[in-house]
Structures are given as structure tokens and as C-alpha cells.
Amino acid sequence: MSDLVSARIAPEIRRQGNKVLAQLGSTPSELIRSAYEYVIAKRQLPQVEPGEENRSDAMPDAASLDALVASIAQSTVGVPSSAWDAIDGGDYKAYIAAAREADYEALA
Structure with missing residues (x-):
């Protein structure tokens, strides 16, 4: 058996919240249940x-962008344009694996 919880909320907040919940494939009941579970767990x-209330569409800050660019640079394998012609049978995955292996061996 479940209890019924009633709350007063501004109509516009409810409308916007229900729209986001629908996009998430969730319901107001799941939201309330999750909120209660959070309060129980975290006290x-x-x-x-x-200032973060409506920031889901905000751009990340400069530090976050710099960290993302650095992460991409670290996970990128340099490939000279002539390499694509030299790849036997067009197996680029094997080429990338060989390049990574060479990088790992250089670290040893």
C-alpha cells in the first residue's frame, strides 16, 4: 500500500518540471520517491x-573546456595523411592499435 503525498507548487514550476520528467521517462511520483530516499540517505x-537553478543549457566554464581539450589531446593518435594509403586492407583499427602499442613500448 502507498500513501498519498500532497504539495503546493507554483503552476509554472510544475509544468516545467513535468515536461523535464517526461523527457527523462519519469513521473512526479518517481521524483517524490527519489526525493524522500535522498533525504533519508543524506539527512x-x-x-x-x-545561480544554477536553470543552467542545464549553460556553457561550461573555461577550466572545464580546457580540461576537455586536454583529455581529447591525450586520447588522440596522430595519423599522417599518407598513412591511410599505407594501411593494409583499410584496417584502421589495426593501425591505431599498432600506434598505441608503440606509444606504450616507448614508456617502458
């Missing part, structure tokens, strides 16, 4: 940082 209310 506090979920907090939204000041």
Missing part, C-alpha cells in the same frame, strides 16, 4: 547552487 535537502 539533508538536495541543494541547488545559487
Whole structure:
């Protein structure tokens, strides 16, 4: 058996929240259940940082972008344009594996 929870909320917040919940494939009941489980586990209310209330479409800050660029650079294998012609049978995965192996051997 389940209990019914009733709450007052501004109509626009409810409308926007229900829209996001639908996009997530969730329901208001699942949201309330999750909120109760969070409060039980953490012994506090979920907090939204000041100014972060509607930031889901905000651009990441410069430090986050720099970290992303650095991560991509570290995971990129350099391939000279002539290499594609030299790949036997067009097996680029084997070429990339060989390049990574060479990099790993250089670390030893």
C-alpha cells in the first residue's frame, strides 16, 4: 500500500518540471520517491547552487573546456595523411592499435 503525498507548487514550476520528467521517462511520483530516499540517505535537502537553478543549457566554464581539450589531446593518435594509403586492407583499427602499442613500448 502507498500513501498519498500532497504539495503546493507554483503552476509554472510544475509544468516545467513535468515536461523535464517526461523527457527523462519519469513521473512526479518517481521524483517524490527519489526525493524522500535522498533525504533519508543524506539527512539533508538536495541543494541547488545559487545561480544554477536553470543552467542545464549553460556553457561550461573555461577550466572545464580546457580540461576537455586536454583529455581529447591525450586520447588522440596522430595519423599522417599518407598513412591511410599505407594501411593494409583499410584496417584502421589495426593501425591505431599498432600506434598505441608503440606509444606504450616507448614508456617502458
